[in-house]
Each structure stands twice: as structure tokens, then as C-alpha cells.
Amino acid sequence: MGHREQLLAAARQLLEDKGYAHITTRDLVAASGTNLASIGYHFGSKAGLLNAALGIVFEEWTTQLAEIALADPDASPIERAHLTWAGLLDNLGGRALLVSFVEALAQADRDPQLREQLAGMYRSVRTRVSHIVATALNAPPEDPRCTAVASWVMAVCDGLSIQWLLDPAATPAAADLLRGLADLRAVSE
16 A cells, blocks of 8 residues: 555544544654655645545445435435435444534635535535436436436435434434425425
């Protein structure tokens, strides 16, 4: 394993152990067995390294949810959303990494590079989710409905994640969300 991979593995572990806001370059060097120059060479800065590690975690979460959403090829779009919500709630065991992600979001307003990286991650996820929606709707991925539904699903997942961080016992279950969606549809008709 090269220095780049060692640094990413150390950053991921430290994100779980210490949180985004409390990691020092000294921590990263000690945990990775590399040197300070490796951070600058591979990532430009400590923030660049931590952001890259968060990007990998974000990509892993997205891949897990995509696999869940696509597991049943005969599922309707609503059933896929339900499966995604249930999968998200079942896989939120990585509380420390989710807290680190929220810490990074809080820093993004003051760090243009981080903001752009996180925005890029969201654009990438929106594109992936749009493709899943397109498959479910039998529509082209560039259909504006696919992007709109993808944005809505992502907003629900983000909201669920925040609620789970703050009050896990009161976080709605996937079935509650599905029922709420049906109630909203009934009220609007």
C-alpha cells in the first residue's frame, strides 16, 4: 500500500475516532506511518486529505443505497424509494462518520474548496440517483423528472440522517415515510 492509500485509510479511521474538526496533521502522520510531505504531495493539505476520505465514504454510502434500490428490478418507483429509506435507516450504524460529514458541511461555508468538493459529491450522487429513477420510470436519465425525483429522494435521505443523529428513537421508519407520502397525495387530490 502506497502513501496515498495509507493516508486515506488513516484519515477514514480518524474521522470515525476523532471527528472532522479535531484531526491534526500530526494525527494523520502518526496513524498512517507516512510523513507530512506526503499529505501535501498527494492531497495539497490536511483538509484535502480529509475531504477525499469523506468523498470515499459518501461514495460507499451511495453505492450501498443504489444496490438496495436496484435489488428488485420489478419494484415501482415508490417501492424503490421505500427500499432506499429502509436501507438508509438500517445502515446508519456509522454514526461517527455521519457526524464527521456534518462537521465538514458546517465548515464548507468558510472553505470554498471543501464547498465545491461537497457540491461535486452531491452532483455525482444526483446523477447516479437520476439513472436509477430513469430505470424505474423507463425514461432517459436526462428527463427532468428523473433529476427532480433524485433531488427529492436525496433531500429525504439527508433529512432522515439529521433526524437520526439528533433523536434516533423518534426518527420515522421507512413505512412512516411511505404512509406520509400517501397521505400527502390524498390531501392534494
